[in-house]
Amino acid sequence: xxxxxxxxxxxxxxxxxxxxxxxxxxxxxxxxxxxxxxxxxxxxxxxxxxxxxxxxxxxxxxxxxxxxxxxxxxxxxxxxxxxxxxxxxxxxxxxxxxxxxxxxxxxxxxxxxxxxxxxxxxxxxxxxxxxxxxxxxxxxxxxxxxxxxxxxxxxxxxxxxxxxxxxxxxxxxxxxxxxxxxxxxxxxxxxxxxxxxxxxxxxxxxxxxxxxxxxxxxxxxxxxxxxxxxxxxxxxxxxxxxxxxxxxxxxxxxxxxxxxx
Ligand SMILES: CC(=O)[C@@H](O)[C@H](O)COP(=O)(O)O
Numbered sequence: 001x002x003x004x005x006x007x008x009x010x011x012x013x014x015x016x017x018x019x020x021x022x023x024x025x026x027x028x029x030x031x032x033x034x035x036x037x038x039x040x041x042x043x044x045x046x047x048x049x050x051x052x053x054x055x056x057x058x059x060x061x062x063x064x065x066x067x068x069x070x071x072x073x074x075x076x077x078x079x080x081x082x083x084x085x086x087x088x089x090x091x092x093x094x095x096x097x098x099x100x101x102x103x104x105x106x107x108x109x110x111x112x113x114x115x116x117x118x119x120x121x122x123x124x125x126x127x128x129x130x131x132x133x134x135x136x137x138x139x140x141x142x143x144x145x146x147x148x149x150x151x152x153x154x155x156x157x158x159x160x161x162x163x164x165x166x167x168x169x170x171x172x173x174x175x176x177x178x179x180x181x182x183x184x185x186x187x188x189x190x191x192x193x194x195x196x197x198x199x200x201x202x203x204x205x206x207x208x209x210x211x212x213x214x215x216x217x218x219x220x221x222x223x224x225x226x227x228x229x230x231x232x233x234x235x236x237x238x239x240x241x242x243x244x245x246x247x248x249x250x251x252x253x254x255x256x257x258x259x260x261x
């Protein structure tokens with residue numbers, strides 16, 4: 001294992017960039033964007049996949065050829081029951097026990113329903129799944145998800161597809177401080193590489209995003225930019241950021257003190 005590998009559901013990974021696969025201009029651009037991102041985990045919406053017919057455009061083949069691990073998601077589900085059924089279908093069809101659990105409670109914001117989410121997560125953990133719940137940044141609902149056996153949490157940065165970045169850095173910082181043992185991945189709402197870098201500088205373990213790459217003018221270039229931003233943010237977190245100060249602190253050494261020993 002490399003020094004900064006991280007364990008995701010027990011699997012050692014080098015890349016801390018998880019990429020969504022929806023909405024790319026063409027299969028070829030998707031293929032190239034996955035390669036440029038360096039992502040080792042890609043997510044796909046099973047509901048969309050079933051609706052369009054599994055295997056359309058060789059979609060699953062593209063993902064498999066990339067060598068990335070599949071993380072099926074339950075995007076489009078509105079109840080625990082529906083999400084549980086879809087998760088079981090994903091396990092059968094795609095031969096993975098990983099599931100990104102999405103249960104939307106509000107159509108306007110696509111905000112996760114915390115009650116249905118905890119209920120579905122509890123059942124799926126019992127059924128042997130590694131559950132990646134897409135949740136809000138609310139500390140107590142995140143704690144409830146851990147209580148029912150989740151090891152990974154995916155709080156939102158902002159509503160899906162909004163590109164607004166991290167709307168509540170305080171809440172995300174609080175999650176990192178209060179849940180030191182959980183694997184925390186910012187998921188959704190990221191619009192720019194700087195947003196992803198900030199998530200990593202806050203100590204998050206990884207970032208998942210889709211729209212900012214898929215809908216960029218140059219998705220392959222943007223995947224590259226995010227790859228570097230996530231690595232830069234991780235290096236920043238690991239290297240110990242200086243604490244912000246209200247007042248100026250002279251950085252030029254005074255005579256006779258070249259080092260701050
Ligand atoms: C692809 C996926 O799983 C989305 O539900 C996810 O939340 C990404 O959100 P953005 O498209 O805002 O990056």
